[in-house]
Every structure is written in structure tokens, then in C-alpha cells.
Amino acid sequence: MATALILLAAGQGTRMNSDLPKVLHPIGNAPMFAHALASGAALDPARTVVVVGHGGDLVAREAHKIDEDILIARQDEQLGTAHAVLQTKEALDGFEGDVFILYGDTPFVSEDTILRMAEARRTHDVVVLGFEAADPGRYGRLVMVGDKLTRIVEYKDATEAERAITLCNSGLVAADANVLFDLLDQVGNDNAAGEYYLPDIIEIAWKSGWTATAVSCAETETLGVNTRAELARADGIFQAAKRAEAMENGVTLMAPETVFFSLDTYLGRDAVIEPNVIFGPGVTVESTARIRAFSHLEGCHVSMGSTVGPFARLRPGAELANNAHIGNFVEVKNAQIGEGTKVNHLSYIGDADIGDGTNIGAGTITCNYDGVFKHRTTVGRDAFIGSNTMLVAPVTVGHEAMTASGSVITSDVPNGALAIGRAKQVNKPMLAVRMFEKLKSLKAKKQKGQ
Incomplete structure (x- = not known):
């Protein structure tokens, strides 16, 4: 019928x-x-x-x-x-x-x-x-x-x-x-x-x-919803039901009352969710993945064995392959993160494709927006991106390539190459001491004049 x-x-x-x-x-x-x-x-x-x-x-x-x-x-x-x-x-x-x-x-x-x-x-x-x-x-x-x-x-x-x-x-x-x-x-x-x-x-x-x-x-x-108070009560009922359902399905919630779900959240068996995690719409977390404390996920896919957080943010279009690692204070948006790849500290990876087995150093930024258009960054497999690298899109870093720490990469890097994009260091003997003495003298005169 x-x-x-x-x-x-x-x-x-x-x-x-x-x-x-x-x-x-x-x-x-x-x-x-x-x-x-x-x-x-x-x-x-x-x-x-x-x-x-x-x-x-x-x-x-x-x-x-x-x-x-x-x-x-x-x-x-x-x-x-x-x-x-x-x-x-x-x-x-x-x-x-x-x-x-x-x-x-x-x-x-x-x-x-x-x-x-x-x-x-x-x-x-x-x-x-x-x-x-x-x-x-x-x-x-x-x-x-x-x-x-x-x-x-x-x-x-x-x-x-x-x-x-x-x-x-x-x-x-x-x-x-x-x-x-x-x-x-x-x-x-x-x-x-x-x-x-x-x-x-x-x-x-x-x-x-x-x-x-x-x-x-x-x-x-x-239960009908007619007031803001009833709306809050309804969301509480929904969250309690989703938490119970997740645990019944084999998900570990370390502090269930601090985890918040969306209607379409999917968590695989043996996933582990630490305290104070928020799942926005469109999130899939596969089996054995771990979402660490104080992370926020929305419109993303986390594959088996991956870890996210603590204090990480996955935005729409973030796709993590098996055993990827996204660490503390890392934001990923509209990016493919390869199998076993690590983005462990203080980084922004947006509009990017990162290959398998690559290491993204602390403070790395994909500079994807020119004020009008978004551009894409591609990093190959088994690459090493040094700490505090600026990848100015559109740009490609090849397989097994490396960038030196503190580099600004504006041109493609061939497979296996080392890219250095920073000014040559120059040391000025005792200049720091003289500068501080001058500044302290100016401060003392200013205070005396007051």
C-alpha cells in the first residue's frame, strides 16, 4: 500500500x-x-x-x-x-x-x-x-x-x-x-x-x-513545542536520547552529559568521545576514532583510527583518512587529510589536499583566500612541512618534499626538493643592548616630565 x-x-x-x-x-x-x-x-x-x-x-x-x-x-x-x-x-x-x-x-x-x-x-x-x-x-x-x-x-x-x-x-x-x-x-x-x-x-x-x-x-x-522553555526541554530530551543510543551502539562517551549531538550525527562502534565535544550537522565518525576534549566538528568525516583534538575544529568539507592526527588548536576546512598524516599543533589547513604520511609542522597556514577567490593547496605523500610555513595558494608541494621552518612558499616545490623561502639572517653585535638602553632612557625622561 x-x-x-x-x-x-x-x-x-x-x-x-x-x-x-x-x-x-x-x-x-x-x-x-x-x-x-x-x-x-x-x-x-x-x-x-x-x-x-x-x-x-x-x-x-x-x-x-x-x-x-x-x-x-x-x-x-x-x-x-x-x-x-x-x-x-x-x-x-x-x-x-x-x-x-x-x-x-x-x-x-x-x-x-x-x-x-x-x-x-x-x-x-x-x-x-x-x-x-x-x-x-x-x-x-x-x-x-x-x-x-x-x-x-x-x-x-x-x-x-x-x-x-x-x-x-x-x-x-x-x-x-x-x-x-x-x-x-x-x-x-x-x-x-x-x-x-x-x-x-x-x-x-x-x-x-x-x-x-x-x-x-x-x-x-x-511532546509539543510552543515556548522557548519547551524548546530547551525538547533539545535536552533529544540529547539524552542520542547519548543513550550512542552508548548502546558501542560508543564510549567519557562524560555523556557534556557531549552534544545533531540529528544526523553518526558515530561508529568503539569510537571514543572525550568531554565537551560538540557535533554540528553532517558529522560521521568511524569506528575506533577518538575525538578529544573541547573539539567542535561540523560537516566532516573522520575515518577509522583517527584522532582529533583536544581543542580542534573540523569545518565543512574536512575529510580525514584512516589514522590521521589532528591536534590541539588546529582548524581544518574543505580539506582532504591523507592516511597517517599529522597536523598536530596550531595550524590552519583550508582548501587543501594533503597526501598520505605527511607531517604538517606547528603553525603552518594555508593562505587560501586572496580577498576575492579561494585557491587550493596540494601537498604530496610523505612530505615534511616545517613549522611556521605559509603555503600561499595556489601552490603544490611534491611527494617527499620539505619546506624549511618559517618559509613563505609561493611557488611549486618539486618531488623530493627542499624549499627555503625566508630572508637571510643577519646578526648586529650588541645592537639589542643599545636599543634597550635608549628606550629605557626615553621612558625615564617621560616619567620625570610627568
Whole structure:
């Protein structure tokens, strides 16, 4: 059975007190709606439609960064959740199969829960996701008769007996596409807000002879994000889950509470992560690699047996081959670091290709930017770059070549050659002593004049 996802992401989120659309606020360095899309991907949907409203162009742009095939529907007037879903009718024209409705501000519904909803769809026309609330408060209640869901009643409209129900509505729905849009067409707005509410489809389904049921999940999966405080709490929940997952998968976290992940962080088994490490988006660390304390990684790939840090920064495009060493206060950006190569101290390697087995001395800088264009540096295998070398790109240093410490390299260095690019040293006897005596005399006169 084909499936489609509808992600509702049109709300302004006024309680966030932000110019940014609510669903673009990050959890794990990804827009919160990306988490819901990631869970929904377990269904391998044939179509995905994101409903946008406030800041719609921004939301659409971020959605297309995740998947350029995502369809966009617009809800220009905020007339309720049923109205929002109806805006997808054109995007889903001709679709035959199941439709799953997710929410951009409900990021933690698991893949397993969505798959259980799909299983329940085999025997019921409409499936709603519920949860057992510790404090039901003003959540809508799911009224069940056996395994049949007869209606969803809002707290203000519920009887005392219905308010005693603890199975509450998360808002997520799965239904056959044709059934769903038939039900939506029958939803009215005869309520105080004059809006069209998605939960109303359950009672309409029951009266129309369609069957509905509910699947239950843990309350933590249905956490919604509406305020900055809830956003911080959500990120904390995400980080705790990612740390637990990493350790379960065989990663050593020496101080788990100090390590911060992104949604797409991948760590291989037997990797070791020391304290105070931050993983930005797009990081892969392979098995047996070690990330030492106070390092920051983003958009990079660290291969097996490599070490990074302490106090290192890997920026987007950094690619480390097996057993490479990136040491303290080293920054690497858009550069290939060869197998067994060492960049151990106080260096910047940007827009470069460094061969296998090469040693980059302390203080080496690839001078890659001329103020307008970026240029590339190439260093061959088994080369030795002396400390405090300036490699002025575009430039190539050959295999087994060497640069003398303190050199400024502006021309290519052939294989096996030694390049010296510095002024000849000249010593002036006793000049330092005389200069200091003069300076001290001037300082004394100045102080006396004051």
C-alpha cells in the first residue's frame, strides 16, 4: 500500500516570541519539523506534503534542503487543522493509499509508533494516535468502545465521565486518502472560533459507517513545542536520547552529559568521545576514532583510527583518512587529510589536499583566500612541512618534499626538493643592548616630565 505524509507546519507560534516560524527553531541543530519527517520516512512515502503558512517561503526552503521532492501546500488563512489538511488536496490529487498526518511542532513521535499506526490501518479506516496522560488537563479525550474510537471530545465539551478518561489525543491521524478527504469535506466550523477541527472527522466517520481506532504511545513522544522553555526541554530530551543510543551502539562517551549531538550525527562502534565535544550537522565518525576534549566538528568525516583534538575544529568539507592526527588548536576546512598524516599543533589547513604520511609542522597556514577567490593547496605523500610555513595558494608541494621552518612558499616545490623561502639572517653585535638602553632612557625622561 502506497503512503503519503502530510506535515502541518503553518502555525506562527506566537508564544515563541520570535520572527522565525516556530517549526524552524532547532532541536539537535535541525529544524524541529525535520525530526517528524525523519520518523515518517520509515513509511517510505511516495509523496510528502508540507503545509506552510506564516513564514511559508522560509519553511519551504528548509524543507527542500531536506528533500527537493517535498511538495508545498499553503494555508494562507489559519482556519484550523482540518482546513490545513484540505490544502493538500491538489498536491495529493490522484493518490491512492494511506495518508499520515504529522505535526511540525511534535518532533518525537517514533518510527515504531508510526509503523504501529500503519499496522492498525489494515483493519480500520481511520487511526488516531493517543497517549496515556499523567495529567490529562485540557487535552481532548479519546472515547473508545472496545477497540473502536467513536469520537474525540474536547475538555470543555466533555462530561464528568469523559473527563475521567486518561487516553488523550495527540493529533496524529492515518487514513485512506479517499476516506480522509471525504470526511474533511463534511467538517463544519460551528464553534466559537469558527475553525475547522481535524478531530471532528472521527465522529463523522462513525456516523458514516467508517471504522476508527486509536494506537497508544508514551506521552513523551507527543511532546509539543510552543515556548522557548519547551524548546530547551525538547533539545535536552533529544540529547539524552542520542547519548543513550550512542552508548548502546558501542560508543564510549567519557562524560555523556557534556557531549552534544545533531540529528544526523553518526558515530561508529568503539569510537571514543572525550568531554565537551560538540557535533554540528553532517558529522560521521568511524569506528575506533577518538575525538578529544573541547573539539567542535561540523560537516566532516573522520575515518577509522583517527584522532582529533583536544581543542580542534573540523569545518565543512574536512575529510580525514584512516589514522590521521589532528591536534590541539588546529582548524581544518574543505580539506582532504591523507592516511597517517599529522597536523598536530596550531595550524590552519583550508582548501587543501594533503597526501598520505605527511607531517604538517606547528603553525603552518594555508593562505587560501586572496580577498576575492579561494585557491587550493596540494601537498604530496610523505612530505615534511616545517613549522611556521605559509603555503600561499595556489601552490603544490611534491611527494617527499620539505619546506624549511618559517618559509613563505609561493611557488611549486618539486618531488623530493627542499624549499627555503625566508630572508637571510643577519646578526648586529650588541645592537639589542643599545636599543634597550635608549628606550629605557626615553621612558625615564617621560616619567620625570610627568
